[in-house]
Amino acid sequence: MTILGRLLVVGVGAAAARYALRQVRTSPAGAGLERTNFRGRTVTLAAGPALAAGASGAAACGAASVPAGAATLVAGLGAGAVGLYDDVVGARPEQKAYKGFAGHLAALRQGRVTAGLIKIIGVGAAGLGAATLLAADPVVAGHRARRRQGPLGRGVDVLLGAGVVAGTANLLNLLDLRPGRALKSGLLLGVPLATGRQGGIAAGAVGATAGLLPADLNEDVMLGDSGANALGAVLGVALAARTGPAGRAALLAVLAGLTAASEKVSFTQVIANTPGLRELDALGRRPD
Numbered sequence: 383m384t385i386l387g388r389l390l391v392v393g394v395g396a397a398a399a400r401y402a403l404r405q406v407r408t409s410p411a412g413a414g415l416e417r418t419n420f421r422g423r424t425v426t427l428a429a430g431p432a433l434a435a436g437a438s439g440a441a442a443c444g445a446a447s448v449p450a451g452a453a454t455l456v457a458g459l460g461a462g463a464v465g466l467y468d469d470v471v472g473a474r475p476e477q478k479a480y481k482g483f484a485g486h487l488a489a490l491r492q493g494r495v496t497a498g499l500i501k502i503i504g505v506g507a508a509g510l511g512a513a514t515l516l517a518a519d520p521v522v523a524g525h526r527a528r529r530r531q532g533p534l535g536r537g538v539d540v541l542l543g544a545g546v547v548a549g550t551a552n553l554l555n556l557l558d559l560r561p562g563r564a565l566k567s568g569l570l571l572g573v574p575l576a577t578g579r580q581g582g583i584a585a586g587a588v589g590a591t592a593g594l595l596p597a598d599l600n601e602d603v604m605l606g607d608s609g610a611n612a613l614g615a616v617l618g619v620a621l622a623a624r625t626g627p628a629g630r631a632a633l634l635a636v637l638a639g640l641t642a643a644s645e646k647v648s649f650t651q652v653i654a655n656t657p658g659l660r661e662l663d664a665l666g667r668r669p670d
Contacts, residue, residue: 554610
């Protein structure tokens with residue numbers, strides 16, 4: 383895809399996300415998506431499904447092949463859908479007591495299936511579906527080498543790809559604790575990925591992200607699990623589409639390490655205490 387083509391995909395992503403935001407906000411379900419953010423302001427979760435639709439659709443348009451486009455739709459829309467389910471159902475009082483992976487497992491041992499657990503399973507399934515589609519894609523780099531791996535090697539490669547998609551979705555969700563933070567992180571990851579043969583996937587995600595960033599920074603909207611998971615999943619497909627087994631394993635190790643670290647330390651505190659990150663995080667946001 384040419385540079386002009388990628389810029390067109392960026393524009394499509396921005397326009398699609400903004401259009402979807404207007405439609406969701408004015409729909410009958412829009413009133414039920416209002417929430418209170420960390421500052422006590424009333425915001426809407428409509429940006430979540432809007433980002434899921436805009437990023438997934440534009441990224442699929444920018445994909446270099448039909449299987450890669452299908453993988454993007456499965457990952458982005460699947461992760462966005464189960465994230466929205468958690469945003470809505472997980473807000474109920476009986477669900478709020480269970481937080482984090484350990485909390486959802488504790489609830490399962492008590493015979494309770496939480497919305498968060500359904501989201502975890504759903505994001506994993508979306509990642510697995512996307513990775514399976516990528517494995518059948520002759521355009522994906524290294525495909526011929528992967529065909530010589532044998533069934534076991536290809537199976538491991540698919541699992542690694544699924545882990546990258548699900549892990550990236552989870553990481554963006556972990557970062558979505560302040561206005562604009564997840565979207566800025568998505569831009570920092572997506573812009574470099576918007577190069578090469580599979581760059582159109584990331585270009586679509588970048589466009590949708592840029593289209594909703596001003597509203598997020600202004601605290602008019604909130605991504606919620608739906609938007610953060612969807613954006614991360616689409617960028618995870620972009621990562622998986624351009625890496626082989628070794629690259630996917632390395633990415634998965636980094637993602638697993640960051641996820642484990644989040645259980646011990648506060649990312650918000652780390653950012654606040656790190657020059658450069660602190661200023662970037664606050665850039666464009668309402669003053670505290």
